[in-house]
Amino acid sequence: MRKISRNFFIVVLLLLAVSALFGLFSGPLTHSENIPLSQLAQDIIQEKVQSIVITGGTNMTITYRDGIVKQSTKEPQGTLSEVMLDLGVDQHQLQQIQIEPRKESGLMSWLGPLSFLIAPILLFLLFFFMMFRQARAGIGQAFDFTKARAKLFGADPAKQKVSFKDVAGLKEAKEEVQEVVDFLKNPKKYVQIGAKIPRGVLLVGPPGTGKTLLARAVAHEAGVSFFSASGSEFIEMFVGVGSSRVRDLFQTAKKAGRSIIFIDELDAIGRTRGFGFGGGHDEREQTLNQILVEMDGFDRDDTQIVIAATNRPDVLDPALLRPGRFDRRIMLDLPDVNDREQILQIHAQGKPLAANIKLREIAERTPGFSGADLANLMNEAAILTARRNKTQIFQEELYESIDKVLLGPERKSHVLSKKEKEITAYHEAGHALVAASLSTVDPVRKISIISRGYAGGYTLKLPTEDKHLKSRAEFIDEMAVLLGGYAAEKIVFNDVTTGPSNDLEKASQIARDIVKEYGMSTTFGPVVFGERERAPFLGRNTIEEKNYSETVATQIDQEVNMLIEAAQKTAEQIIRQKRKTLDKIAKALVQKETIEREEFEEIVGLGKTKIPKKRGK
Ligand code: ADP
Ligand code: MG
Ligand code: ZN
DSSP: OHHHHHHHHHHHHHHHHHHHHHHHHHSOSSOOEEOOHHHHHHHHHTTOEEEEEEETTTEEEEEETTSOEEEEEOOSSSOHHHHHHHTTOOHHHHHTSEEEEEOOOHHHHHHHHHHHHHHHHHHHHHHHHHHHHHHHHHHHHHHTTTSOOOEEEOSSGGGOOOOGGGSOSOHHHHHHHHHHHHHHHOHHHHHHTTOOOOOEEEEEOSTTSSHHHHHHHHHHHHTOEEEEEEHHHHOOSSTTHHHHHHHHHHHHHHHTSSEEEEEESGGGTOBOTTOOTTSOOHHHHHHHHHHHHHHHTOOTTOOEEEEEEESOGGGBOGGGGSTTSSOEEEEOOOOOHHHHHHHHHHHHTTSOBOTTOOHHHHHHTOTTOOHHHHHHHHHHHHHHHHHTTOSSBOHHHHHHHHHHHHTSTTHHHHSOOHHHHHHHHHHHHHHHHHHHHSTTSOOEEEEEOSOBTTBSOEEEEOOSSOOSOOOHHHHHHHHHHHHHHHHHHHHHHSSOOSTTHHHHHHHHHHHHIIIIISOOBTTTBSOOOSEEEOOTTTTTOOEEEOOSOHHHHHHHHHHHHHHHHHHHHHHHHHHHHTHHHHHHHHHHHHHHSEEEHHHHHHHHOOTTTTSOOOOOO
16 A cells, blocks of 8 residues: 555656656746847847857847846747848847857757657656556565465564563463463473473464463563464465465474464364365365474474464364374463453553543453453543543443443353343352252362353363263262253242253253163163164264164153153252352352352352362362
């Protein structure tokens, strides 16, 4: 864009110059008066004229005794003396004047008339030259497409401004990433002891949670070069471009020594191979293969670390996740209230806030907002303030900006209303409470009502020991936990929402498995129904061959229903009994959105006997 305007400027300048030249040649050289020959004759007779310069036999520049210069022209035929004598000038008077015939300068005589012809041609040539130059630049870029266009951030680490301080929340992610920083700072320490260095770190999280931010912060903290390329940049029209770009990117990074290679939007390339129905996925596959080749080609003491970011880990090719590649995965969650407050604080820096502003309130109103949304919110508030000609941002501008950001694409579905928040809190509290009350269930590690993926909230359980076998009692309890959310909603609100549908599906699957697959049913005993063809890679989505009668099918259904009902009863019983605890958990959830294990156990107050010592993280 800038280049075009510069060229345009040059063209205009040239046009001006050319038109000036026209003026120069078509008009007289100076703005001196043009007089007819008769006037000249008169002036000579009156002895006013000092000298006359004749150029080209026609143009005359007359200098008067009083210093004035005038112009005149005569026919090329006949000398000036002849003309003057004809007009009645004295021979004697003529002799007193210096008459100096000058040959017209070659350039003038030629260019004068020709400039009318040449100038347009010159202009055309100029235009063509410029067009050509631009086209060539374009072609150059097109032929340069193999270059990875790796952007180099902070080759001078001092310039890389983002540090861990600028990243709010993400405590766990930061801790994990610290290790990478430490390695990049002194790789020898690790190499000497024979430790294998992480090659690839995969940052996984919803858009705007700070994946790119974190990667840049790592580069800064470690003081190394940071090369970044986006996955979609590798995928181009031409087959083979992607892979050579990858090669180029890694080569550049190797030359730079200790460095971070950051591949943003890895899912654009890393999609599962082999599902390219109708072909056309060659390019992606080649690019992906090249990445794998480069990562496998790292030597033991190479000091490059590949960090990739994605919000779709589910579509990544399993080959990428194998040991020695992106074997380290770091989850970045949407921020909870405290994190949101911190993020708002970070982005409020450099903006004049009114003294009574309460960022906490804004944080409480924005569940489901990502870091990027919050940064956006702060910016919108600043814009609004400026538009209202205020010098400080007030609370009302912040509130208004919430709605503005909410109107943005996709956000609406993400954010819980106050009522929804409460329902979700009770739902998750139900799961957690039931889990904490049943002896075979793993302790609750974390409860959250911040949506993650499709679920409204989640309750994470921590397995206390590695298990390979599961008992019937465990299955039954698991079903009760799954129905805990449903039961809580039903008891507290006298109504149920679509929230638990996923839970119910899972519970039904377990019930069906108990009866049909594991032979744990009380009516049928140890019999397995339905022959399954288990496709090796497709997991549970198997095709079932029905090898039992309709009567048996009805009986199976009855048994499944019974199991579900029993689980529901267990869950409801627990929740009715411990309604006060449930309220406490839900209240804490509404307030904090995320509860960690310690706090949960404190609220429940019954876990001590049941929950074993916390194992290493
Ligand atoms: P992602 O790469 O995960 O989509 P980005 O790292 O590009 O998200 O984040 C976009 C912007 O949002 C950042 O530049 C930053 O201003 C803001 N942001 C996101 N997360 C945080 C955070 N945890 N702390 C501070 N700012 C954040
Ligand atoms: Mg990003
Ligand atoms: Zn649930």
